[in-house]
Amino acid sequence: MRLSKFHLHTTKETPADAELVSHQLMMRAGMIRKLAAGLYTWSPLGLRVLRKVENVVREEMNRAGAVELLLPTIQPRELWEESGRWEKFGAQLLKIKDRKQADYCYSPTAEEAITDYARQELGSYKQLPVNFYQIQTKFRDEIRPRFGVMRAREFLMKDAYSFHLTDADLVREYENMKAAYTRVFTRLGLEFRAVQADSGAIGGDASQEFHVIADSGEDALAFSTGSDYAANVEAAVAAEPAPRAAASEALRKIDTPTQKTCEDVAALMGIALQRTVKSVAVVGEDGVFVLALVRGDHAVNEIKLGKVAGLAGYRLANEGEIAEHLGSEPGFLGPLNPRKPIRIVADREVAAMADFVVGANEAGFHLAGVNWGRDLAEPDTVADIRNVVAGDRAADGGEIRIARGIEVGHVFQLGRKYAESLKASVLDENGKAATPSMGCYGIGVSRIVAAAIEQNHDAAGIVWPAPMAPWEAVVCVINPKNDANVAAASESLLAELLDAGVDAVLDDRGLRPGAMFADMELIGIPHRIVVSERGLAAGTFEYRARNAAEAENLDKAALLSRLGR
Amino acid sequence: MRLSKFHLHTTKETPADAELVSHQLMMRAGMIRKLAAGLYTWSPLGLRVLRKVENVVREEMNRAGAVELLLPTIQPRELWEESGRWEKFGAQLLKIKDRKQADYCYSPTAEEAITDYARQELGSYKQLPVNFYQIQTKFRDEIRPRFGVMRAREFLMKDAYSFHLTDADLVREYENMKAAYTRVFTRLGLEFRAVQADSGAIGGDASQEFHVIADSGEDALAFSTGSDYAANVEAAVAAEPAPRAAASEALRKIDTPTQKTCEDVAALMGIALQRTVKSVAVVGEDGVFVLALVRGDHAVNEIKLGKVAGLAGYRLANEGEIAEHLGSEPGFLGPLNPRKPIRIVADREVAAMADFVVGANEAGFHLAGVNWGRDLAEPDTVADIRNVVAGDRAADGGEIRIARGIEVGHVFQLGRKYAESLKASVLDENGKAATPSMGCYGIGVSRIVAAAIEQNHDAAGIVWPAPMAPWEAVVCVINPKNDANVAAASESLLAELLDAGVDAVLDDRGLRPGAMFADMELIGIPHRIVVSERGLAAGTFEYRARNAAEAENLDKAALLSRLGR
Structure with missing residues (x-):
């Protein structure tokens, strides 16, 4: 491949709607172009990367024994009504009327279509287990498409569906798929994590998400150094706290004229933030006023708090309600001496504290040396209502670490939900109908393409993991028109690299070195080789790895070894 | 690949709606399954064939210097309004409203989207010429989807679009694409023809169609033995006839009591059908009564007749009109002695005849020895109004042959229509804006998959050209469970074939030989090799080519040579 014959078109401008680095870099590198909201054209450069990802996914699915097929993107309403999702899927389902006013949708996922195929094709237990997959365009009519291909409306998805006679066999295949996914993301050269997840809208019994780790990720993930345990922070369970210590301080009132946060109070007192308690006033069911307590260095997990009995759909209390129940302004709230009866919901960690600091329900004052049972009654409710944080002890004895992730894969145990609603069945060993x-x-x-860029970039552009790069290596020709020697040597090196199995490209566009190198760094080619008159005279090539600080001069053998050949 | 792990599911039933052999065989072989009208799932078996075709197309497009990209299937109304096709495309355009009630369509073709991409990407003549292509799902909302994937609503199409500074360069690329298409269909092992075509709805300057030759084809194609000339019969021009001979017979009336067709009259008289003339009574513009004359062995070409001045939108005359103008009933019509003035439109071939036979305008009689200028005036109009037929002399001196074809490819010179309406331009060498x-x-x-089957099948099933076959060769294992020797030898032969680059599969399903062979013939595997205990003892394998009448016993070297290795 010669870049002079390839439509490469980089730009310096970053579009105004590109918030994420991956979106900015994909636009600048010319990998994608916007056709309309959430609809992107994949340029020749972008498509090379997309196909590399697609091929790794396909190879690993095949290796895992799954069988590829292709379902239509347009699917009839009747089928989606059988599963109940014609309505339930909501506005993300793009609904279409054809010329005869019959209803269809653009497939956002294909449980219905594959189950329809299965009920036509599968008649006997002997045909099970089977795992069908496709790599096909999908459409979800996102209310706010953004972040380029990270959350596009039209996107490319690999979706696989397996059928089993027994749940035990489903679990076996589920583990098989987890292993295949692990191979996919490992081969792509990505840092990733498999995490526990709620199954969400699709429903079913068990599920796990695969996340590419990136600071810009939408999801915070908690994982343990002690095992493979990992979970979305929303779902991660905090470990049991150590038992409560005995009271050792007297209750006393502290002057905190302007200190309205735990941080400020701890700083004033010269104590650890972990000794303070944060009071969050909320209103639960039937208008009950609740003070939720978490340690000063913790944050309330809204999902967990909402799961506490009586707090489904709770809201934050307003200043009037706070003054009415506590007689104080926010910044000095606490569980002692309320003006009216209130309910105390303490995080388990707070319930295990002794000699702690809280607001005094009096502007300008906090209380220190507070102890449960001595200075106030035990909490009405003790529950896990906080987010786990880095450094927490994990249930497995390890330590919790937090990372942000971008979800790129998901495995589900669906069970019999779709097979039942679409009446798919096979005859078992005894000739009886069984629902798979x-x-x-x-x-x-x-999405993997964008996620990989979020994880791998620097100020100059994309830093592709080699297996995803549009080309592994570029041979840069300095002055191809003016120097026939250099041009010929470049062509011959390119041929040699291709013969050695390196996916290499020749940059013969005749750009100045600076512009050429900037382009190659922007589009993230892992290995850059410069052929120049001076180098040829010395028998060397200038080599620079995309992530290296310096270029170096190497002879051909050293060069090939640097390329892993 | 082992068939025991592959979801192969053949059936004996032919669905009622499958009229074409290809549709029947694809259903029986389990290559496709219907999801809804015009919407088909490609099974694992079908997808293998589809991908083989796709890959040959991709390789030849790349070899021809085209660059692959990927456009969204869903495209905004605004873009289609710029070209005027939002309305003009008609009901085949599947129109869609998204959740915000904005209008989109499912791309049936992508001139608009690629021109939008080009106007963003192409700024300078230096970026031209460029030929972008994609292999992407398309949708056309056919009023009567039928024939399986031959005329499905959702289908897979390769569409390429080239951009040029000059028309001369467009012609160069047009020829380049014709050569690439010729390589594609040649590599696929198909009998095909490139034919002249009208450009139809897409518009533009020049176009050619590529047809797979098959008796069931919708289009009749005329081609010449003397050159590469080929055209749709609708469009094929008849050669100039030889000059008219001198009259040699006297005009006479022939008794033809029951002979109402040229065939019957010629048989009665014992003369060649070519000596008779067929009279077709039609009514043209302003109600003018016209008798169109073609030779007895020719047929009126409605398109050509409609292009004669005064005959646009003509219709057949009814019996009342015929009696009023000719005083006769149909079956005995002719140009002599009409009752009222009529217009005579003679095919060029008829105008060049002497001593011919026509109806006498009197029930039960024809006239023989008729000569222009002597027995009746010269025709009012002489024109090419007939279909060419096999055996016609062609303009290039060759002979016309007729075949039926299925259109599988089309190349167009679009010119500047889309670039102008979408305002795409580049700067030329002089820095002036130029429309590409x-x-x-x-x-x-x-569609190629179905067309190939129409061309290549027999009573037992599909007879794939090797490059399109799901597998080139199958190794059939007799009794794999009962005979470990045979199973091991089969596995080892499979490995050897794969190493030799043969795309081979092992049929280890344990079926009886009859059922196994019937399946392999139905799905059309070109080479069948049977491993049996008896063969192993003799050091041979039973080999049968799909299109051979008999199996033969070959040693391994002979077998590999039969497979071209």
């Missing part, structure tokens, strides 16, 4: 148990397994192929 | 000239080039990837 199903798993489904998705990978966001186009 | 465009070509577009389509291949119906999924």
Whole structure:
């Protein structure tokens, strides 16, 4: 491949709507172009990367024994009504009327279509287990498409669906798919984590998400150094606290004229933030006023607090309600001496504290040396209502670490939900009709491209992991028109690299070195080789790895070894 | 690949709606399954064939220097309004409203989207010429989807679009694409023809269609033995006839009591059908009564007749009109002695005849020895109004042959129509804005699969050309469970074939030989190799080519040579 014959078109401008680095860099590198909101054209450069991801996914699915097919993108309403999702899927389902006014949708996922295929094709237990997959365009009519291909409306997804006679066999295939996904993301050269997840809207019994680790990720993930345990922070369970120590301080009132936060109070007192308690006033069911207590260095987990009995759909209390119940302004709230009866919901960690600091319910004052049972009654409710934080002890004895992630894969144990509603069945060993148990397994192929960039970039542009790069190596020709020697040597090196199995490209566009190198750094080619008159005279090539600080001069053998050949 | 792990599911039933052999065989082989009208799932078996076609198309497009990209299937109304096709495309355009009630369509072709991409990407003549292509799902909301994937609503198409500074360069690329298409269909092992075509609804300057030759084809194609000339019969021009001979017979009336057709009259008289003339009574513009004359062995070409001045939108005359103008009933019509003035439109071939036979305008009688200028005036109009027929002399001196074809490819010179309406321009060598000239080039990837079957099948099933076959060769294992020797030898032969680059599969399903062979013939595997205990003892394998009448016993070397290795 010669870049002079390839439509490469980089730009310096970053579009105004590109918030994420991956979106900015994909636009600048010319990998994608916007056709309309959430609809992107993949340029020749972008498509090379997309196909590399697609091929790794396909190879690993095949290796895992899954069988590829292709379902239509347009699917009839009747089928989606059988599963109940024609209505339930909501506005993300793009609904279409054809010329005869019949209703269809653009498939956002294909449980219905594959179950329809299965009920036509599968008649006997002997045909099970089977795992069908496709790599096909999907559409979700996002209310706010953004972040380029990270959350596009039209996108490329690998979706697989397995059918089993028994739940035990489903679990076996689920583990098989988890292993295949691990191979996919490992081969792509990405840092990733498999995490526990709620199954969300798709429903079913068990599920796990695969996340590419990136600071810009939408999801905070908690994982343990002690095992493979990992979970979305929203779902991560905090470990049991150590038992409560005995009271050792007297209750006393502290002058905190302007200190309205735990941080400020701890700083004033010269104590650890962990000794303070944060009071969050909320209103639960039936208008009950509740003070939720978490340690000063912790944050309330809204999902967990909402799961406490009586707090479903709770809201924050307003200043009037706070003054009425506590007689104080925010910044000095606490569980002692309320003006009216209140309910105390303490995080387990707070319930295990002794000699702690809280607001005094009096502007300008906090209380220190507070102890449960001595200075105030035990909490009405003790529960896990906080987010886990880095450094927490994990249930497995390890330590919790927090990272942000971008979801790129999801494996589900669906069970018999779809097979039952679409009446798919096979005859078992005894000739009796049996409803197969199903798993489904998705990978966001186009999303992986953006996620990889979020994880791998620097000021100069994209830093592709080699397996995803549009080309592994570029041979840069300095002055191809003016120097026939250099041009010929470049062509011959390119041929040699291709013969050695390196996916290499020749930059023969005749750009000045600075512009050429900037382009190659922007589009993230892992290995850059410069052929120049001076180098040829010395028998060397100038080599620079994309992530190296300096270039170096190497002879051909050293160069090939640097390329792993 | 082992068939025991592959979801192969053949059936004996032919669905009632499957009229074409290809549709029947694809259903029986389990290559496709219907999801809804015009919407088909490609099974694992079908997808293998589809991908083989796709890959050949991709390789040849790349070899021809085209660059692959990927456009969204869903495209905004605004873009289609710029070209005027939002309305003009008609009901085949599937229109969609998204959640915000904005209008989109499912792309049936992508001139608009690619021109939008080009106007963003192409700024300078230096970026031209460029030929972008994609292999992407398309949708056309056919009023009567039928014939399986031959005329499905959702289908896979390769569409390419080239951009040029000059028309001359467009012509160069048009020829380049014709050569690439010729390589594609040649590599696929199909009998095909490139034919002249009207450009139809897409508009533009020049176009050619590629047809797979098959008796069931919708289009009749005329081609010459003397050159590459080929055209749709609708469009094929008849050669100039030889000059008219001198009259040699006297005009006479012939008794033809029951002979109402040229065939019957010629048989009665014992003369060649070519000596008779067929009279077709039609009514043209302003109600003018016209008798169109073609030779007895020719047929009126309605398109050509409609192009004669005064005959646009003509209709057949009714019996009342015929009696009023000719005083006769149909079956005995002719140009002599009409009752009222009529217009005579003679095919060029008829105008060049002497001593011919026509109806006498009197029930039960014909006239023989008729001569222009002596027995009746010269025709009012002489024109090419007939279909060419096999055996016609062609303009190039060759002979016309007729075949039926299925259109699978189309190349167009679009010119500047889309670039102008979408205001795409580049700066030329002088820094002036220039509108690029465009070509577009389509291949119906999924349709090729059905067309290939129409061309290549027998009573037992599909007879794939090797490059399209799901597998080139199958190794059939007799009794794999009962005979460990045979199973091991089969596995080892499979490995050897794969190493030799043969795309081979092992049929280890344990079926009885009859059922196994019937399946392999139905799905059309070109080479069948049977491993049996008896063969192993003799050091041979039973080999049968799909299109051979008999199996033969070959040693391994002979076997590999039969497979071209």
